[in-house]
Amino acid sequence: AQSVTQPDIHITVSEGASLELRCNYSYGATPYLFWYVQSPGQGLQLLLKYFSGDTLVQGIKGFEAEFKRSQSSFNLRKPSVHWSDAAEYFCAVENNAGKSTFGDGTTLTVKP
Amino acid sequence: ETGVTQTPRHLVMGMTNKKSLKCEQHLGHNAMYWYKQSAKKPLELMFVYNFKEQTENNSVPSRFSPECPNSSHLFLHLHTLQPEDSALYLCASSQSGTVGSNEQFFGPGTRLTVL
Numbered sequence: 332a333q334s335v336t337q338p339d340i341h342i343t344v345s346e347g348a349s350l351e352l353r354c355n356y357s358y359g360a361t362p363y364l365f366w367y368v369q370s371p372g373q374g375l376q377l378l379l380k381y382f383s384g385d386t387l388v389q390g391i392k393g394f395e396a397e398f399k400r401s402q403s404s405f406n407l408r409k410p411s412v413h414w415s416d417a418a419e420y421f422c423a424v425e426n427n428a429g430k431s432t433f434g435d436g437t438t439l440t441v442k443p
Numbered sequence: 444e445t446g447v448t449q450t451p452r453h454l455v456m457g458m459t460n461k462k463s464l465k466c467e468q469h470l471g472h473n474a475m476y477w478y479k480q481s482a483k484k485p486l487e488l489m490f491v492y493n494f495k496e497q498t499e500n501n502s503v504p505s506r507f508s509p510e511c512p513n514s515s516h517l518f519l520h521l522h523t524l525q526p527e528d529s530a531l532y533l534c535a536s537s538q539s540g541t542v543g544s545n546e547q548f549f550g551p552g553t554r555l556t557v558l
Contacts, residue, residue, distance in 0.1 A: 363543045363544050363545075365546060367549075372531075372551075372552070372554070373551050373552070374447070374533055374535075374549030374550050374551045374552050375533070375535075375547075375549040376549070377546045377547075377548075380546055382543075382544050421486065425543050425544070425545065426543060427542065427543045428541060428542065428543070429474070429537070429539055429540045429541045429542050429543055429545055430499075431488075431545075431547065433485065433486045434485070435485040436485065436486070
């Protein structure tokens with residue numbers, strides 16, 4: 332069975348600082364990987380996804396993520412965080428049968 | 444309307460009430476999902492429907508009863524709920540629920556409070 336671990340429950344960064352959110356997965360084959368963002372009281376919105384090809388993927392709002400098979404990781408990065416990036420971030424892995432598993436989420440706080 | 448819509452956005456109900464949550468997707472997708480999101484708990488998948496057929500029931504109590512009359516509509520019928528059922532209920536859809544490479548599109552959720 333697949334699983335996703337987001338080791339950081341809560342991260343605080345200063346506005347303008349760089350950001351990295353960690354995601355580790357467990358799955359026997361090449362996974363489909365996703366990062367979603369959830370603003371308070373809202374549903375989840377897709378930031379980016381990895382299916383195959385280039386291991387560095389670009390997403391919306393200036394986010395990027397890198398798939399590292401050797402480390403079973405798919406970390407999310409942003410060079411300069413904006414106050415509006417404060418939200419909860421979910422990493423998800425999907426198997427070949429279309430079944431998705433979500434991580435527990437990382438809450439991002441942005442300090443002015 | 445575009446994307447995935449959910450009504451009502453907020454619902455307060457007593458433990459003896461019967462109510463229904465509605466989800467509609469305008470994306471032409473074939474799979475629809477119900478998730479429960481409680482405070483300080485991970486996202487919990489409840490049900491999955493593919494082409495109107497239920498393909499997953501994640502050990503959900505029978506006081507939650509889903510209905511999928513067509514690929515665009517999904518309901519969650521609620522009866523005799525408990526206070527611990529208070530949560531944000533999210534609906535999502537995807538092109539397929541049986542093969543990989545599907546991103547899910549989420550509605551804004553229904554915030555349910557059970558008194």
